[in-house]
Amino acid sequence: MKILVCLKQVPDPEANIEIDSTRGWICESDGIAYRMNLYDEYALEEAVLIRESLGDASVDVISVGSERAAAVLKKGIEKGATNGIHIILDRDRYRSPGLIARLIADYARDRGYDLILAGVMAEDDMQCQVGPLIASYLGLPCAVSVVREKIGDNRSEIDVDCELEGGVNETLILPLPCLLTIQSGINRPRYPSLSNVLRAKEQALTMLSAGTVLSGQVETVVSICYPESAVKGTIIKGTPEQKAEKLLDILHEKSLL
Amino acid sequence: MLILIDTINNTTADSIFELISFAEMLAGTEQSRIRVIIAGENVADISRKAARFGHDVIALEHPDLRFPNPDFFADEAIRLVDEIKPRYVIIQHTMRGCQIASRISAAGGFPCITGVESFIHDGDSVVFCKSIINGKITVGLVPGGERAAFTVLPGAFRVPDITAGHRVPGQVLHRTPAGGPSHCRPLGIRESAGGEVRLEESDVIIAAGRGIGTKENLDLIRAVARLFPNAAVGASRTVVDQKWLPYAHQIGVTGRTVAPKLYMACGISGAQQHIAGMKGSQTVVAVNKDPHAAIFSIADYIIVEDLTVFLPLLIEKHAKKR
Ligand SMILES: Cc1cc2nc3c(=O)[nH]c(=O)nc-3n(C[C@H](O)[C@H](O)[C@H](O)COP(=O)(O)OP(=O)(O)OC[C@H]3O[C@@H](n4cnc5c(N)ncnc54)[C@H](O)[C@@H]3O)c2cc1C
Numbered sequence: 001m002k003i004l005v006c007l008k009q010v011p012d013p014e015a016n017i018e019i020d021s022t023r024g025w026i027c028e029s030d031g032i033a034y035r036m037n038l039y040d041e042y043a044l045e046e047a048v049l050i051r052e053s054l055g056d057a058s059v060d061v062i063s064v065g066s067e068r069a070a071a072v073l074k075k076g077i078e079k080g081a082t083n084g085i086h087i088i089l090d091r092d093r094y095r096s097p098g099l100i101a102r103l104i105a106d107y108a109r110d111r112g113y114d115l116i117l118a119g120v121m122a123e124d125d126m127q128c129q130v131g132p133l134i135a136s137y138l139g140l141p142c143a144v145s146v147v148r149e150k151i152g153d154n155r156s157e158i159d160v161d162c163e164l165e166g167g168v169n170e171t172l173i174l175p176l177p178c179l180l181t182i183q184s185g186i187n188r189p190r191y192p193s194l195s196n197v198l199r200a201k202e203q204a205l206t207m208l209s210a211g212t213v214l215s216g217q218v219e220t221v222v223s224i225c226y227p228e229s230a231v232k233g234t235i236i237k238g239t240p241e242q243k244a245e246k247l248l249d250i251l252h253e254k255s256l257l
Numbered sequence: 258m259l260i261l262i263d264t265i266n267n268t269t270a271d272s273i274f275e276l277i278s279f280a281e282m283l284a285g286t287e288q289s290r291i292r293v294i295i296a297g298e299n300v301a302d303i304s305r306k307a308a309r310f311g312h313d314v315i316a317l318e319h320p321d322l323r324f325p326n327p328d329f330f331a332d333e334a335i336r337l338v339d340e341i342k343p344r345y346v347i348i349q350h351t352m353r354g355c356q357i358a359s360r361i362s363a364a365g366g367f368p369c370i371t372g373v374e375s376f377i378h379d380g381d382s383v384v385f386c387k388s389i390i391n392g393k394i395t396v397g398l399v400p401g402g403e404r405a406a407f408t409v410l411p412g413a414f415r416v417p418d419i420t421a422g423h424r425v426p427g428q429v430l431h432r433t434p435a436g437g438p439s440h441c442r443p444l445g446i447r448e449s450a451g452g453e454v455r456l457e458e459s460d461v462i463i464a465a466g467r468g469i470g471t472k473e474n475l476d477l478i479r480a481v482a483r484l485f486p487n488a489a490v491g492a493s494r495t496v497v498d499q500k501w502l503p504y505a506h507q508i509g510v511t512g513r514t515v516a517p518k519l520y521m522a523c524g525i526s527g528a529q530q531h532i533a534g535m536k537g538s539q540t541v542v543a544v545n546k547d548p549h550a551a552i553f554s555i556a557d558y559i560i561v562e563d564l565t566v567f568l569p570l571l572i573e574k575h576a577k578k579r
Contacts, residue, residue: 011390013390013391013393013526014526014547017390017393017394017549019394024396026390026394094396096368097359097369098362098363098368098369101363120352121352123390123391124389124390125389126371126372126387126388126389126390126391127355127369127370127371127372128352128355128359128371128372129355129358129359129369129371132355132356132359132360132363133359133360133362133363135360136359136360136363136364137363141328141440141441142327142328142356142360143441144327144352144353144355144356145352145353161447162325162352162353163352163511164265164325164351164353164446165351165510165511166510166511166512166513166514167448167449167504167511167512167513168265168446168447168448168449169446169447169448169449170324170325170443170444170445170446170447171443171444171445171446171447172326172441172442172443172444173441173442173444174440174441174442175440181352183352184494184495184498185494185497185498188499188500217366217367217368217400217401217402217403218368218400218401219368219369219370219398219399219400219401219405220398220399220401221396221397221398222379222384222397222398222399223384223386223396223397224394224395224396224397225394225395226393226394226395226549227388227392227393227394227395227551227554231553231554231559232554233541233553233556233557233558233559234557234558234559235559235561236558236559236560240562240566240567240570241570241574243560243562243567243570244567244570244571244573244574245574247542247558247560247571248571248574248575248578250558251519254519254540256460256461256485256518256519256540257484257485257575
């Protein structure tokens, strides 16, 4: 069984993120920490769990991104992936999910993957498209927001629970090969093992240049800003002690306390 | 324009008709025909309801559409796009909505923008705005070309008021998908266990986010909750994913929807999926150490502070006051 997992490097939302209006994206500064997209961590863990239960599976991880993105592939190997494939792009900026998905689909085509996993959403652009787009380009069936999966005994189909809204799950059966996007909470991503950390150090990544991709019509960023609705409420100022007292007064006034 | 709606057991919440407002506002003064496609096994009732808004409805019916079957629905929608050649295809923003929108846009080679919250006309083009980076930043995107697909954030637009103004009901046409059998087999739906937590009945909800840092700090959240006569502990998805609290505490699109008198968000960033479940709260207090946290945009009272410092002080000062 061959599994491919898509990994994206994203800026840590908690980092001090600043806007670069001329480039229509966020500034690349030393102040920003980059890490693996949270949902991709769950996708990777699920792939590693499948390999552990089947015994004879390989887990490749692929990332499309700038040179810096190699770090998430290394992290992927540390967490148990077999191989890392890096499709290199120049500096970060807004990239249409269509472009990313094309590059991954072109790589995956004819390589015989039985299962492709991606995170349900990228935390930076929040487009939720790359997974289903890859499936479309490859003509694979797709299920999104998967919170449970089980590969059938004959390995020709997979039984999944997809999360809908408000606590409702749907059970679906898909033929293999197929693509799933994985939702957080499906498992508990592991920490790297020492042996895999050492292996990641030694092991080279497969590096490919993105080349030119025909991606048809795309969307372009024309504006970027902090939400203008921000802060309609009252900012409670002062020392921590004063803030606590002020809040208690407000809660009393409103008869909440 | 085409509006695509899927159903579960042939029904859907009325809030889905927000999409009609979005389409009508997008059309503006331009003459643009809006058609609503509703997929299900037998969707005559909901289709009639939709037609009251004054637009024609196509009821797309097949046993494999009784439960959400995004690929199957999208494949028929691709045929409809070929026939009708709409300027825009509009879908509600859910994960399967994004799947449908992506699949249609891939087939037609046109752009797709998900999670649209608003739009502005800018000369000849329309700029569609959406959140990125957990709602910290908003971007405006212009789709290139003749056609585009969108998913629209629930709650961003209002269901049109049909009592105001005169709307002649549209026609309902029934259609069966032309494609072969569905690849995916939807077997059915199931509710996740609710549990005994009475979030909906509480006057006050003290909600914990990943910012609490450790499971042990839930004790702080619980201690704050005990200051109030009828308070419960809520949580963001991240807290539930870490198994710090059971699922029954989760608030948001994939958890509970609550509207207490007081909602106090502690260490919650304010992602739109969380806000969807608590924006009806009467008073929102947010405690977060990041002054740019998105939760502050919907908070009535903003406290930029480390919660491990602030909450113990709150408890202490309250004890002294009594
Ligand atoms: C399909 C889908 C459905 C989803 N459904 C839901 C849902 O139903 N409910 C939900 O909540 N989420 C949901 N999510 C996840 C959502 O997108 C966010 O990832 C999640 O809400 C973030 O949780 P958080 O705010 O606790 O964590 P984070 O986003 O990591 O935020 C932690 C916050 O804590 C602050 N902080 C850190 N340390 C401290 C400190 N010491 N003191 C004060 N503040 C501190 C940080 O500044 C930060 O703002 C869903 C996502 C998807 C893709």
